[in-house]
Amino acid sequence: MARSLGEIVEALGGTLHGAPDTPIQRLAPLGTASAGELAFVAQLRYAHQIDTTSASALIVPESLKERALARGSCIVTGDPYLYFAKLTQWWRREHEPLPEAGIDPLASVHPSAQLDEGVSVGAFAVVARDVHVARGTHVGAHTVLGPGARVGADTWLHPRVTVGARCQVGARCVVHSGAVIGADGFGFAPHEGAWVKIEQLGAVRIGDDVEIGANTCIDRGALDDTVIEQGVKLDNLIQIGHNVRVGAHTAIAGCVGVAGSADIGAHCTVGGGAVVLGHLRLVDGVHVSAASVVTRSLLQPGHYTGMFPIDDNATWEKNAASLKQLNRLRERVKAAEHAIEQALQNNPKS
Amino acid sequence: MARSLGEIVEALGGTLHGAPDTPIQRLAPLGTASAGELAFVAQLRYAHQIDTTSASALIVPESLKERALARGSCIVTGDPYLYFAKLTQWWRREHEPLPEAGIDPLASVHPSAQLDEGVSVGAFAVVARDVHVARGTHVGAHTVLGPGARVGADTWLHPRVTVGARCQVGARCVVHSGAVIGADGFGFAPHEGAWVKIEQLGAVRIGDDVEIGANTCIDRGALDDTVIEQGVKLDNLIQIGHNVRVGAHTAIAGCVGVAGSADIGAHCTVGGGAVVLGHLRLVDGVHVSAASVVTRSLLQPGHYTGMFPIDDNATWEKNAASLKQLNRLRERVKAAEHAIEQALQNNPKS
């Protein structure tokens, strides 16, 4: 399954220094790469590893070209990390051929569904009435597309994805196993001590080039739709409540919860395990640290954090106990300041 | 698919002011409703939107009747939010007919299973031996009912739900895709540095009128059952440990974790991302804020919170650093107070 350096440069560009027929068996991390492997160096702080790696070749920026050449072959490119990303895509296409177009005989496809050219449907998939799947899209085994769902071109739905009734997924998306798009938003009216369900009549609209992680849930809107704009990347086990908007090219890490009607701007990042409360607005360019709880709108771009610093348990216990009296402590400090001020006024010479 | 105001009032009550044949194409939020749409106003603080909305009609309380009439048609009712909830239910029934009763030919139903009148079973569903499904219930595509499971009447199991062996789901429940009812509780005995599995011999019992969100997990009990009482509403991606009890009409938001043997009372609410540790008791009427960690039993009704306030990252860093020395700061304040007291005793006139 080896590819040669020459094939790689032919496909992806860059300037090759070294023998084009050098075989590459595998892409590898710089720190552990050995003979037959290709690694990249994107940051100067890893430059010292260049001298000692046994990799058959390196992908480096112009600034590291001399150092790389001193040890062997290299591909010089403007942005090695971007080059590496594109290389992984090319590598995968070379090694994992796409499934053949066609419907697995064990799938259940409603006669009214429209599957365009080049669509593949896996075993036990369910494609309901009035569904439209655009060309080149793969519907994984066990994936369920509800009535009226629409999926754009060249999208990859992994096995066991659910796309609910009337929900839309864009082109060139990737949706991982267990994702649930279009479950009901969490809406109930209180009545005499019980909860009366508000049926969720909206849907979910997902733009192009979106990736959705395993077991992530995106709820359908109550009346209007929940919207995930183009280029958004969602990690695993994320909860997106009803009527949320996630702006273009925003990335959200795993285990994040976004409550209903939150409006997250474009080009934001949200760290793992963070929580965004409902009906808040985060403008474009907001970055929320892991495990932080957004309790108010963030109307200025910037980096926001709120998490209790971890410590050894004994120290934490003492600080946490003090924290529960912090407001009282503040009052004590105020009283002490007042006493000092009084004393100084009475003893001006001291 | 339009319905008229007259049809709506005939089905749901309320006093109609306006032409009964006014067509309603869609239910819409007050803020964006336009011609052909019906919106509701439940709270006085939104009353100013009444004057500017283009909605064809409004659902309002008696107190807003005059203001609503000044602009056009309205339905007057005692509790507009409750009216709206019931309207969404009626609207959905009108527009999304229930699936026809019967077993999809691609489902796998054990001959010993008992399916009552009006039950529908979707494609690729698995109904194991000795299962009982009561009348009018829908078993979605890909849903798996384990041996001896029981599901009450008029319940809706969305596609891809798992109900484990011997677990019970009540009547009029809704269970969303990916929910796992009856996986093993997390129980192991430590032995010579390894963990020995404690098989979980209990089951899960879920009352009537319960809703369970997408990818939510409710573990089976170790010996006794895990119990979710009637009217409980669970959002998505919630973890309920073994032998937990969740009391009637309690609502839990997304991403909450409830550890084993916790006992949560009735009419409680738990905010998104909160954690309830094991073996604790929360009495009826406890409300836990989002992302708070319940580390002790809460034996008085009330509202409880524990989360680090979010701030810009630079400010947070300074405060978090100080927090790690908070107990020391408290001792310094105590010493300062002591020094002041001593000084005042020595200089009583000052």
Add this chain to the structure above:
Amino acid sequence: MARSLGEIVEALGGTLHGAPDTPIQRLAPLGTASAGELAFVAQLRYAHQIDTTSASALIVPESLKERALARGSCIVTGDPYLYFAKLTQWWRREHEPLPEAGIDPLASVHPSAQLDEGVSVGAFAVVARDVHVARGTHVGAHTVLGPGARVGADTWLHPRVTVGARCQVGARCVVHSGAVIGADGFGFAPHEGAWVKIEQLGAVRIGDDVEIGANTCIDRGALDDTVIEQGVKLDNLIQIGHNVRVGAHTAIAGCVGVAGSADIGAHCTVGGGAVVLGHLRLVDGVHVSAASVVTRSLLQPGHYTGMFPIDDNATWEKNAASLKQLNRLRERVKAAEHAIEQALQNNPKS
């Protein structure tokens, strides 16, 4: 379905005091056990319950033998909790026979897959090309094994598990419903305001005797593999990022997120809802409390915590407000200390 005390002791050892033909209908918790039930007492602090329980027999340590005998039958053993764990395993085997070996006619098994002796495959399972399943393993209904996946002997894959292409699961593992092993790690290169996907070319390797909870996700590595070592126990709804290592016999509770390339040692425990940031190292024997955020490597064994103490909401509000000025408070204390010191220097006699 009753078993006798004699059968139990014959299977599991221990010293029986009492009639071997005493029937046991059920294993039960000490606090609620009644006639026909068998309970265990592992800790002295529960010893007082011995006198009042109606259990037909008790499993006790030598130290509680006399007290137990004073009320009736007992099994004496060195480690009652371990005995109980093994008893639950035996009890389950006696009452829930294993599925018969063989492939359900409704499963989809690729001709190139190798299924060893005694393997059972449930309805609608998908076993792709080049898969190997070792003897005695159960592949649940709806479970999907991707191309080249390998599963060890005597493993139990519950219904609806996904094992991605080239991923490996060890022997004697248990994987619960909805678990996703081998979804893509979350890796993107930023480029002109958008994200370029880094295809994840590694896989997941899971050792022997591992348990993986419902809806838990373990992502495949970017280049190298994500590794879960032998004896690890993962609860439900856990996210394990790409290239993480979890060391042998570590136990992680529900809703935990472990970010990419974190390296967690052996014999660690991580409490529910905790977050471990990426690229950190936790040495063997680290214990992280629930809901704590690990933001730095923990290079000494021990117990670590970081969570905001819960309080009634009004008190929390005051303390949280003070916390946002904590660093300022610290400066005020410093200033007060300085003023006191100055005053004392000027008034040495006071």
